Amino acid sequence: MSPHAYLVDDDEAIRDSLGWLLESRGVACLSYPSAEDFLAAWNPSLTGCVVLDIRMDGMSGPELFATLCEHGSKLPVIFLTGHGDVPMAVAALKQGAFDFVEKPCNDNELVNRVIEALKLDETQRLAASGxxxxxxxxxxxxxxxxxxxxxxxxxxxxxxxxxxxxxxxxxxxxxxxxxxxxxxxxxxxxxxxxxxxxx
Missing domain, CATH: 1.10.10.10 (Winged helix-like DNA-binding domain superfamily/Winged helix DNA-binding domain)
Structure with missing residues (x-):
């Protein structure tokens, strides 16, 4: 499967606006309304990066991130955070997340970070292919x-x-x-x- 940005956010308006923004810059993306939905779709062959909301109903962003790490996922993860969630996002960075972006975020800054994450994923896969x-x-x-x-x-x-x-x-x-x-x-x-x- 070709590289995608996987948007995981329980706010439909954010999924729609980010999806449109990414595709306008040539980044293919797929959206999921919950961590559980993304986890059900995840498999080790997925390539790209994950844009993940920290706070969601059901499984939270950090819980999904931890589960993906346990499954051996190497997908770079960018967390979307509200102002009060920055300490949680910093903790996720220490555990290997790619970055976090505060909401409301600068659209171009977010897309630039996604593109960097996609390039990192490609480089890692090339290196890992032996x-x-x-x-x-x-x-x-x-x-x-x-x-x-x-x-x-x-x-x-x-x-x-x-x-x-x-x-x-x-x-x-x-x-x-x-x-x-x-x-x-x-x-x-x-x-x-x-x-x-x-x-």
Missing amino acids: ADTVNALTDRLTTRERQVMDLILAGKLNKVIADELQISMRTVEVHRANLFEKMGVRTAVELAQLLAGKR
Whole structure:
């Protein structure tokens, strides 16, 4: 199944407005009126992220989060909180939640966080799919791109890499952009995280 934002909130108006907002920015989403409904639909193959209200009738957001963690879910979770719920949201962050956003929230800020959570989920799944996937990605690199990658992972700046490989800064930048694209990452940190499971 393609990545989705899963909206779990017992307020229909919020589900509708957030759903419309996310889809207007190109984020596919599915809505659930309760934690129990989402739990019934959840399975380990779901990809994306969960936007979860803290206070709901029946099972609360933190209870659902704890249950998902027990089931081994790696879906990033963004909590929607009222002002008085911030301590609860901070506690959830310490247990591994991705973020929390206070209601009423800045719409674009929330969507930006959802998009970041979707990217994190994608990166985690790539890394978790094992060394075979990482090997398949690195196999696509040219010899020069591998050299540049090793020096990036060693923490060296473009200028230093250019000096060591005796090529121009511009050439380093081109190799860097190409290898990031082939590896499916945006930063050196993401590259290091992706390769951490392999090394």
